[in-house]
Amino acid sequence: MPHTAFYISDGTAITAEVIGHATLSQYPIEIEHITSPFIETKELALQLCDHINRCYKTTGNRPFVFFTFVEQEFKKLIKQTECICFDVLSPFTKDISSVLEMKPTPKLHRTHSINLESYDYRIGAMNYALANDDGQTTKHYDDADVILVGVSRSGKTPTSLYLALQYGIKAANYPFVEDDMEHLSLSAELNNNKKRIFGLTIDPARLAAIRHERYANSKYASIRQCRMELREVERMYKKYKIPFINTTHFSVEEISAKVISEMGLERRKY
Amino acid sequence: MPHTAFYISDGTAITAEVIGHATLSQYPIEIEHITSPFIETKELALQLCDHINRCYKTTGNRPFVFFTFVEQEFKKLIKQTECICFDVLSPFTKDISSVLEMKPTPKLHRTHSINLESYDYRIGAMNYALANDDGQTTKHYDDADVILVGVSRSGKTPTSLYLALQYGIKAANYPFVEDDMEHLSLSAELNNNKKRIFGLTIDPARLAAIRHERYANSKYASIRQCRMELREVERMYKKYKIPFINTTHFSVEEISAKVISEMGLERRKY
Numbered sequence: 001m002p003h004t005a006f007y008i009s010d011g012t013a014i015t016a017e018v019i020g021h022a023t024l025s026q027y028p029i030e031i032e033h034i035t036s037p038f039i040e041t042k043e044l045a046l047q048l049c050d051h052i053n054r055c056y057k058t059t060g061n062r063p064f065v066f067f068t069f070v071e072q073e074f075k076k077l078i079k080q081t082e083c084i085c086f087d088v089l090s091p092f093t094k095d096i097s098s099v100l101e102m103k104p105t106p107k108l109h110r111t112h113s114i115n116l117e118s119y120d121y122r123i124g125a126m127n128y129a130l131a132n133d134d135g136q137t138t139k140h141y142d143d144a145d146v147i148l149v150g151v152s153r154s155g156k157t158p159t160s161l162y163l164a165l166q167y168g169i170k171a172a173n174y175p176f177v178e179d180d181m182e183h184l185s186l187s188a189e190l191n192n193n194k195k196r197i198f199g200l201t202i203d204p205a206r207l208a209a210i211r212h213e214r215y216a217n218s219k220y221a222s223i224r225q226c227r228m229e230l231r232e233v234e235r236m237y238k239k240y241k242i243p244f245i246n247t248t249h250f251s252v253e254e255i256s257a258k259v260i261s262e263m264g265l266e267r268r269k270y
Numbered sequence: 271m272p273h274t275a276f277y278i279s280d281g282t283a284i285t286a287e288v289i290g291h292a293t294l295s296q297y298p299i300e301i302e303h304i305t306s307p308f309i310e311t312k313e314l315a316l317q318l319c320d321h322i323n324r325c326y327k328t329t330g331n332r333p334f335v336f337f338t339f340v341e342q343e344f345k346k347l348i349k350q351t352e353c354i355c356f357d358v359l360s361p362f363t364k365d366i367s368s369v370l371e372m373k374p375t376p377k378l379h380r381t382h383s384i385n386l387e388s389y390d391y392r393i394g395a396m397n398y399a400l401a402n403d404d405g406q407t408t409k410h411y412d413d414a415d416v417i418l419v420g421v422s423r424s425g426k427t428p429t430s431l432y433l434a435l436q437y438g439i440k441a442a443n444y445p446f447v448e449d450d451m452e453h454l455s456l457s458a459e460l461n462n463n464k465k466r467i468f469g470l471t472i473d474p475a476r477l478a479a480i481r482h483e484r485y486a487n488s489k490y491a492s493i494r495q496c497r498m499e500l501r502e503v504e505r506m507y508k509k510y511k512i513p514f515i516n517t518t519h520f521s522v523e524e525i526s527a528k529v530i531s532e533m534g535l536e537r538r539k540y
Binding site for chain 2: 024084
């Protein structure tokens, strides 16, 4: 008996998705996930109600439905279907309204919509990350919120871009190559911005696997080379007291949260 | 009387942040947002309790606290502070547990942690987006989930990277330049992959402002040039029946959700 989950909104449905996914991931069941954003007309809402009812008929299980809606009429329509229904923000607004002595005023596209100030930060940070990726240039480190360092393929680029797009944080990144490591020394540009540097490391076997996908059977992907580079880079972090984490078992969300936390960076999100 | 909101977890705190922010954004109050991820020891939990209580003393308002915790002991500690406290997933697990006749089994780092299969998708998609950004190459369009097209600075690159990092969707992007537009024709590579193409457009005044930040007072940033390019590109979309949206008032989350929805793409997230 397969289960179905719907994430529904008249906006992006990201809030409903995040809550629904976090909740359902606690149960060991197989789920088909269906995201339905921008349900902005009665016609679309009615089509969706049909879809939910059909799912119930087909699977024999009432689908889990997580929604955020500004439009009250659409809430009512969805609630009448054969589903287990969660209006995901309502458990919180009740208490908050009573403390603040004011009613919530839901507005369409408020949560994940454009806010020009923080949006400009994010796009600016993304352009910065792209221009300062992979040590292409080391001239703009004074503008960086953080400079990620590490050997090739240790997770620097995805983390830089995630920090930019989610939080408007300007992250440059610099790949340590053999030359840096032979001398166990930081370049002048890095040394001048030492307090902005954060190091990534990774287990040699995982690094070798990642590099192997890119250049199979190369020296670059050999476990021997990976071990050597990682040993040297970790020695460098210790010598210069550079804070660092091992990314092997972390997602880009987790690496980013740790970088923000350890470096005391500001989220430019709200 | 300023308000404070804490988003707390023994993981990334992303779930608590998303729910808390979506809830509080419905009230017209000023809020200082504090995210505290990776509260994994009793010592950290106690420090945080102090911080919450100090906030209450300083502001006179009990802080809003949104948390997800696997560790039950930490929940209890937080609940004893002077705060308005929300265990953000509990309103949903009660009903779901009763329907499924099983208890939730919260696991640390389950929601925003590494899932090797979908993670590889995301990193692969990011590498694809970077390699196929800005028309650098047009040779790999057969591998694209979607090819975003539009004039320079209409939002193609941020959308491509967001689709990759959030959803593991492979998005190439191609900037229409005057040459394409003069002939009002698609290149052979684009024409062969016409069903993957999605167009972006934007209001001329907003485009001119964005371009002006990059190259002030250039022909490229002139309203006349922007108007001309956008008129031509929209004509091309209509001629080739390319679906498109105007990004002027949309965030990268909204543009991405619309692209996914209109092109029927699969989210490789779970």
